[in-house]
Each structure stands twice: as structure tokens, then as C-alpha cells.
Amino acid sequence: MLSAAQTSAPVSQGSAARIGQLAATVSTDAAKDKTTAQPIGIRTDGFIYRQLRVSDGRKDFDGRGAIAYSGLRNDSYRIGDIVTVGSDGAQFTITGFTDGAKLSVTPVIYVPLSAWSHLKLGSGLDESAAPEAAGAPSDGHATAASAPAASAVMFGEAAGSTAPDGTEQLPIGDFIQKLPGYRAQDLTSQFMLVFLFIIMLATIAVFLYILTMQTIPNFAVLKMQGILTRYLILNTIAQACSSRSSARP
Structure with missing residues (x-):
């Protein structure tokens, strides 16, 4: 006051x-x-x-x-x-x-x-x-x-x-940061975004692992036919992303 x-x-x-x-x-x-x-x-x-x-x-x-x-x-x-x-x-x-x-x-x-x-x-x-x-x-x-x-x-x-x-005296940016509850709310929002990003990466990694383990025999046949490794990697990643999107409710 x-x-x-x-x-x-x-x-x-x-x-x-x-x-x-x-x-x-x-x-x-x-x-x-x-x-x-x-x-x-x-x-x-x-x-x-x-x-x-x-x-x-x-x-x-x-x-x-x-x-x-x-x-x-x-x-x-x-x-x-x-x-x-x-x-x-x-x-x-x-x-x-x-x-x-x-x-x-x-x-x-x-x-x-x-x-x-x-x-x-x-x-x-x-x-x-x-x-x-x-x-x-x-x-x-x-x-x-x-x-x-x-x-x-x-x-x-x-x-x-x-x-x-x-x-x-405070600049407007510093004043906003010192508003009651603002910094705590901002940190909570940032933590939620980082946590969701980690969950997304973990989900994609699980799909990649499952798809890779299930298709090892297919990869062997494709490699024998001369398919590039880069193509196989990109195709596996695309399948993992599309599988994750279709799994959403």
C-alpha cells in the first residue's frame, strides 16, 4: 500500500x-x-x-x-x-x-x-x-x-x-513476473509441455521398437532385394507416427 x-x-x-x-x-x-x-x-x-x-x-x-x-x-x-x-x-x-x-x-x-x-x-x-x-x-x-x-x-x-x-520501480515485464501466482502458473505450464513432449517421444520409441522387432524378417528380404537402409528407416518412422495417430480416441 x-x-x-x-x-x-x-x-x-x-x-x-x-x-x-x-x-x-x-x-x-x-x-x-x-x-x-x-x-x-x-x-x-x-x-x-x-x-x-x-x-x-x-x-x-x-x-x-x-x-x-x-x-x-x-x-x-x-x-x-x-x-x-x-x-x-x-x-x-x-x-x-x-x-x-x-x-x-x-x-x-x-x-x-x-x-x-x-x-x-x-x-x-x-x-x-x-x-x-x-x-x-x-x-x-x-x-x-x-x-x-x-x-x-x-x-x-x-x-x-x-x-x-x-x-x-519495475519494468512491465518484471512486474508481470512478480504477480502473485503468475510465475508458479507459468512454470507449471512449461513443465506440462515438456512432460507431454517426453511422453510423445517415448510412445514413438515403443512403436518403433515393436515395428522393428516384428518386421526383421521382412527387412532381411527387402535388403536382399537392394532396398536402401535410409528408405527402410523412414518407412518405419512413418508407420510408427501413423499408428500413434490412429490410436488416439
């Missing part, structure tokens, strides 16, 4: 935007089951909101609006549906859908950053609060400078300043 003091300097440059990330379950009256999603809080004055493109509906956060990943339509989510997020029962109205909005394999629902603060902490800085308000009281407990303001700061272009104390 980053405070307003940590995020004010990068955001003031104009090429950065605060974002808030939260893992939660979402549901609607029409959807049969709850769906795991990633509510992402953004500000309407940031470059992320400006560059956001909707494939259906409209881009609007007014009246607790939210913009959802278009793939959620397969789970009976529709424009105008009231979405309940998390165990606190916070509700948003889907105003539009956007393509490609996934964090790892989880669908994303864009909500106002102020709404994300309430989802994450139960309270937080208002979306309209300016970074210059640092030092002003917030709910009588903490200053606006020290209150959590975002999960991270995203840069629309190469960052030109050093990271504030307690933070780290």
Missing part, C-alpha cells in the same frame, strides 16, 4: 496514475454463482481511464458505475446489472464492457479509486482529494499524506524520477 505522500510526486508529473488492486468475489442477481474478480480502482483524471476503450455500453463512473471485462458476459453479466463486490456488500452498476481486461487469469472490474479505498480499508481518501492536501486530517485518525492512497503507481511513459523511499 502506498500513501498519498509517496504517490504525489510521480502523479504530479502528469504521466503517472494511481491504481488500487483488490481480489474479491462478485455476483449479480442474474448470475448463478459468485465469480472471483479483481476490482481495480482508477481515477477519472488519469491516463488509464482516458485510454480505456469500451466495446459495449459507455465509459461512466457516475452513480457508482463500473466497467467490467467483456468475458463476464458469458457468466450472465449485462449492462445495467448491479454487481455486489466482496463480503461487505458494496454495489456497483455495470455501465460498459472492455476487452482484454484481465489480471493474470482473473477478470478485472474497473471502479473509482475512492470506491476501491472503501472496499480495501473501509475508508480512504476521496477520489477528488488532491495530493497537495497532504497534512490535512483524514477521519481524525491519520493525515492524508500517510493514509493509504493506492496499491501502485503506473507510468504511461518511462519514469523520469527516482522511486520514493519504500517503493520500487
Whole structure:
């Protein structure tokens, strides 16, 4: 979690935007089951909101609006549906859908950053609060400078300043690798591919062995007739591959 003091300097440059990330379950009256999603809080004055493109509906956060990943339509989510997020029962109205909005394999629902603060902490800085308000009281407990303001700061272009104390700047590739569960999932997928390749090689080797042992007398006759060894090898491999393909269900 980053405070307003940590995020004010990068955001003031104009090429950065605060974002808030939260893992939660979402549901609607029409959807049969709850769906795991990633509510992402953004500000309407940031470059992320400006560059956001909707494939259906409209881009609007007014009246607790939210913009959802278009793939959620397969789970009976529709424009105008009231979405309940998390165990606190916070509700948003889907105003539009956007393509490609996934964090790892989880669908994303864009909500106002102020709404994300309430989802994450139960309270937080208002979306309209300016970074210059640092030092002003917030709910009588903490200053606006020290209150959590975002999960991270995203840069629309190469960052030109050093990271504030307690933070780290990461290229997009390194950031993706450090997403929770991403590296483990990627390693699992690679292991499965390698293991399937080994199984395929072992299967072909078994068919080659069986075909070779069964056709040794035939090979002897063919060799006596002058058939090239290269032809016999290629023919055996072709038979092994075709036998493996025909054995599939």
C-alpha cells in the first residue's frame, strides 16, 4: 500500500496514475454463482481511464458505475446489472464492457479509486482529494499524506524520477513476473509441455521398437532385394507416427 505522500510526486508529473488492486468475489442477481474478480480502482483524471476503450455500453463512473471485462458476459453479466463486490456488500452498476481486461487469469472490474479505498480499508481518501492536501486530517485518525492512497503507481511513459523511499520501480515485464501466482502458473505450464513432449517421444520409441522387432524378417528380404537402409528407416518412422495417430480416441 502506498500513501498519498509517496504517490504525489510521480502523479504530479502528469504521466503517472494511481491504481488500487483488490481480489474479491462478485455476483449479480442474474448470475448463478459468485465469480472471483479483481476490482481495480482508477481515477477519472488519469491516463488509464482516458485510454480505456469500451466495446459495449459507455465509459461512466457516475452513480457508482463500473466497467467490467467483456468475458463476464458469458457468466450472465449485462449492462445495467448491479454487481455486489466482496463480503461487505458494496454495489456497483455495470455501465460498459472492455476487452482484454484481465489480471493474470482473473477478470478485472474497473471502479473509482475512492470506491476501491472503501472496499480495501473501509475508508480512504476521496477520489477528488488532491495530493497537495497532504497534512490535512483524514477521519481524525491519520493525515492524508500517510493514509493509504493506492496499491501502485503506473507510468504511461518511462519514469523520469527516482522511486520514493519504500517503493520500487519495475519494468512491465518484471512486474508481470512478480504477480502473485503468475510465475508458479507459468512454470507449471512449461513443465506440462515438456512432460507431454517426453511422453510423445517415448510412445514413438515403443512403436518403433515393436515395428522393428516384428518386421526383421521382412527387412532381411527387402535388403536382399537392394532396398536402401535410409528408405527402410523412414518407412518405419512413418508407420510408427501413423499408428500413434490412429490410436488416439
